[in-house]
Amino acid sequence: MKRVLVATALVLVAGGVLVAAVVARRYYALASDATPPEVLVALERDAGPSLADVRDPAERARAERGKYLVAITGCSGCHDTPGPRPPAGGTYLAGGGEFRVRDGTTVVTRNLTPDAATGLGAVADEDVLRVLRSGVARDGRLMAYRAMPWAVYASWTEEDRRAVLTYLRHLAPVAHRIPDPLAAAEIADPLAIEETHFSTDHGATPTAP
Amino acid sequence: MAALAIALAVHGPTAVTSPRDALADARPARTGAAIYAARCAQCHGGSGRGDGPASALLTPRPRDFTSGNYAIRTTASGSLPTDADLLRTVGEGLPGTAMPAWKPFLSDGELVAVVAYVKRFAPRFATERPTALALGSAVPSSPASIASGRLAYARLGCPACHGDDGAGAAAVATALENAAGRATAATNLTEPWTFRGGAAPRDVYLRLRTGMNGTPMPSFDGAARDDELWDVANYVVSLARKPAWEMNAAELAAHDAREKQRAAEHPVARGRYLVATLRCAFCHTPVRSDGSLVEPLLFAGGQRRRFESLGELVAGNLTADRDTGLGAWSDAEIAAALTRGTRPDGSRLRPYAMPWPSYAQLTPEDLRAVVAYLRTLPPIVNAIPPPRRPAFGVYLWSKLATALWRHDPPEYVYPGNAGSAPLPNDDGAHVPTAEARR
Numbered sequence: 316m317k318r319v320l321v322a323t324a325l326v327l328v329a330g331g332v333l334v335a336a337v338v339a340r341r342y343y344a345l346a347s348d349a350t351p352p353e354v355l356v357a358l359e360r361d362a363g364p365s366l367a368d369v370r371d372p373a374e375r376a377r378a379e380r381g382k383y384l385v386a387i388t389g390c391s392g393c394h395d396t397p398g399p400r401p402p403a404g405g406t407y408l409a410g411g412g413e414f415r416v417r418d419g420t421t422v423v424t425r426n427l428t429p430d431a432a433t434g435l436g437a438v439a440d441e442d443v444l445r446v447l448r449s450g451v452a453r454d455g456r457l458m459a460y461r462a463m464p465w466a467v468y469a470s471w472t473e474e475d476r477r478a479v480l481t482y483l484r485h486l487a488p489v490a491h492r493i494p495d496p497l498a499a500a501e502i503a504d505p506l507a508i509e510e511t512h513f514s515t516d517h518g519a520t521p522t523a524p
Numbered sequence: 525m526a527a528l529a530i531a532l533a534v535h536g537p538t539a540v541t542s543p544r545d546a547l548a549d550a551r552p553a554r555t556g557a558a559i560y561a562a563r564c565a566q567c568h569g570g571s572g573r574g575d576g577p578a579s580a581l582l583t584p585r586p587r588d589f590t591s592g593n594y595a596i597r598t599t600a601s602g603s604l605p606t607d608a609d610l611l612r613t614v615g616e617g618l619p620g621t622a623m624p625a626w627k628p629f630l631s632d633g634e635l636v637a638v639v640a641y642v643k644r645f646a647p648r649f650a651t652e653r654p655t656a657l658a659l660g661s662a663v664p665s666s667p668a669s670i671a672s673g674r675l676a677y678a679r680l681g682c683p684a685c686h687g688d689d690g691a692g693a694a695a696v697a698t699a700l701e702n703a704a705g706r707a708t709a710a711t712n713l714t715e716p717w718t719f720r721g722g723a724a725p726r727d728v729y730l731r732l733r734t735g736m737n738g739t740p741m742p743s744f745d746g747a748a749r750d751d752e753l754w755d756v757a758n759y760v761v762s763l764a765r766k767p768a769w770e771m772n773a774a775e776l777a778a779h780d781a782r783e784k785q786r787a788a789e790h791p792v793a794r795g796r797y798l799v800a801t802l803r804c805a806f807c808h809t810p811v812r813s814d815g816s817l818v819e820p821l822l823f824a825g826g827q828r829r830r831f832e833s834l835g836e837l838v839a840g841n842l843t844a845d846r847d848t849g850l851g852a853w854s855d856a857e858i859a860a861a862l863t864r865g866t867r868p869d870g871s872r873l874r875p876y877a878m879p880w881p882s883y884a885q886l887t888p889e890d891l892r893a894v895v896a897y898l899r900t901l902p903p904i905v906n907a908i909p910p911p912r913r914p915a916f917g918v919y920l921w922s923k924l925a926t927a928l929w930r931h932d933p934p935e936y937v938y939p940g941n942a943g944s945a946p947l948p949n950d951d952g953a954h955v956p957t958a959e960a961r962r
Contacts (some may be wrong), residue, residue, distance in 0.1 A: 333615065338920065338923075340914065341923075342913065342919055343913070345834065345874065347874060347875050347876070348872045350585075352711045352863070352864040352865055352866070352881075352884075355865070355881040355884075356863070356864075356881050356884040356885075358881065359881040359882055359884065359885060360885055372770045372772075372773035373771060373773040373775075373776055375773075376773055376777070376780075377768065377769065377776070378668055380780075382924035383885070383887075384801075386882060386885040387798075387802060387882055387883060387885045387886050387890070388801065388802060388803065388882065389803075389882030389883075391882075392879045392882065413932075415934075418880075434539075445624055447705040448622060448623070448624065449617075449622045449623065450566075450578070450625035451629070454629075455563075455626075455628070455629030455630075457563050457566055459566075459579075459815070460566065460577070460578040460581070460815070461577075461811070461815045461937075464581075464803055464806050465578075466567075466578040466581040466582055466622070467581055467799065467800070467801060467802075467803045467806055469581070469582055469622040470581070470582075470797070470801050471801055472710040473620075473717050473718070473767070474767055474769065475801075477768070477769040478768070478769075481769075487771035489541060501852060511931075511934065511935045511937075512932040512933075512934055512935075513876075513935065517528070523753045
């Protein structure tokens with residue numbers, strides 16, 4: 316009996332030491348540090364769709380320019396769907412990260428794919444361009460630039476901005492519904508971001524077809 | 525208010541139902557203030573000085589309403605705009621800038637109210653009564669008019685700023701400043717979608733008559749006959765090139781090749797554009813609690829973020845200071861940070877904070893341009909502390925909670941400068957530069 320207890324205790328201690336070692340290693344060395352840079356770069360490079368199917372060569376050229384701009388700008392950093400359960404269509408630019416602004420407002424990053432019901436599919440070109448030029452949403456709300464950095468993209472030339480739009484129109488559509496911003500639309504001091512949440516999907520995959 | 529409402533009815537973007545519409549607002553001044561706070565203050569600032577929280581990132585800067593200097597008007601040079609001018613700007617926006625058209629989102633009464641509110645920022649509006657210039661009859665465009673306009677364009681000195689071709693070729697005045705002392709550039713006349721006041725011949729003709737207050741663009745009223753100014757307007761309109769979104773594949777290829785050539789010849793300018801659109805200043809500048817960037821410390825780092833399970837990170841100093849910035853880094857070391865996420869001491873940048881895998885997608889030419897521009901940033905002394913791991917207990921709790929009940933670990937952004945430089949006063953007088961240190 317005593318031997319069983321000692322053996323159990325040893326196993327538990329050994330297991331505990333192992334867990335502690337794993338945890339301590341993760342604490343002191345991040346997974347991203349351990350990943351070779353080439354792997355992370357390739358992930359980013361291969362994230363967007365191939366544009367080989369775009370028939371019109373001028374449209375394809377504009378979309379390629381837009382793909383380059385979206386890649387270097389890193390829209391996917393906020394607009395990719397986070398969390399362990401990705402939508403069926405994929406995560407690329409399908410939205411779902413959350414910003415909480417200092418006054419309590421919550422905004423969730425939009426689905427930029429051309430899905431008609433939940434993405435930009437039914438949104439007019441000028442409505443998208445207006446966001447990227449002036450930060451004004453479809454309902455006339457001025458977005459907090461600390462959440463959606465529209466003031467940065469206001470510096471794009473109009474030609475670059477429209478190339479980005481062309482590219483967005485050629486993404487793989489993902490059905491992924493994003494909730495509307497919560498709390499007041501007209502905010503006196505909307506700008507200071509209090510916290511962001513980018514480990515869980517704050518959108519929802521629609522269940523109805 | 526009645527004058528404004530009538531101006532809207534006569535000149536405004538849409539027909540207003542009745543001037544009583546605007547006057548019937550219970551508290552028009554407060555409505556204007558509420559609209560301004562929600563839609564205007566983020567750029568133009570609460571006190572109308574054009575220093576709103578988003579303003580540090582915008583080129584051109586938002587209008588400083590207190591100066592009374594308005595560029596797009598129908599009035600004589602040096603004069604204020606008319607109410608109709610202001611309503612047109614608010615309603616239809618300013619192409620080539622971030623100023624949107626608010627007409628789709630504001631009722632006529634609201635447009636009137638916000639213009640009335642904006643006028644209060646400049647005391648001149650209380651005493652001056654600007655009147656629109658009388659316009660001569662338009663000269664329709666024709667080959668003769670355009671030929672005459674080309675001659676007048678040269679005679680009036682336009683090429684000095686706008687170049688022989690309207691796009692800056694052989695321009696001599698290339699270091700232009702506006703009345704606020706900021707660098708500005710002559711509009712590229714081959715890109716009519718960037719003309720602030722619009723690209724119709726009448727719009728161009730008006731700019732020639734009125735000048736653009738607060739900018740180096742003078743008025744040519746009296747410097748040429750009225751019909752000659754119309755000819756110049758027709759000539760300018762004829763300079764328009766096709767925008768990329770209307771080009772065919774061959775035109776796009778040629779356009780791209782020209783852009784690459786220009787970027788190769790002017791890497792700092794290309795780098796300035798890239799750095800502005802790659803969002804660097806957004807993180808690499810201390811931020812205040814109202815969301816504004818501390819402009820005297822632009823690019824000097826110091827913005828602190830805390831990731832609950834990953835620790836605290838402070839954005840690096842990108843200015844050319846040798847001890848605290850990038851001044852002692854080689855070009856290859858800066859490029860390695862952007863393409864491999866490594867610092868010269870071998871430590872790694874965190875991709876979830878510094879999105880270097882995105883910047884690694886830059887072409888080699890664009891990467892060189894970014895480095896070339898960063899080299900030009902005036903050195904600012906701001907020593908940045910190294911990253912800090914989270915408290916072990918917080919780390920354990922965060923990891924367990926994420927694994928067990930879908931906890932979403934927050935990231936916090938903190939106002940203030942976590943670097944060594946003291947935050948300046950509003951006039952930016954106390955930023956220690958390298959010169960001051962010596």
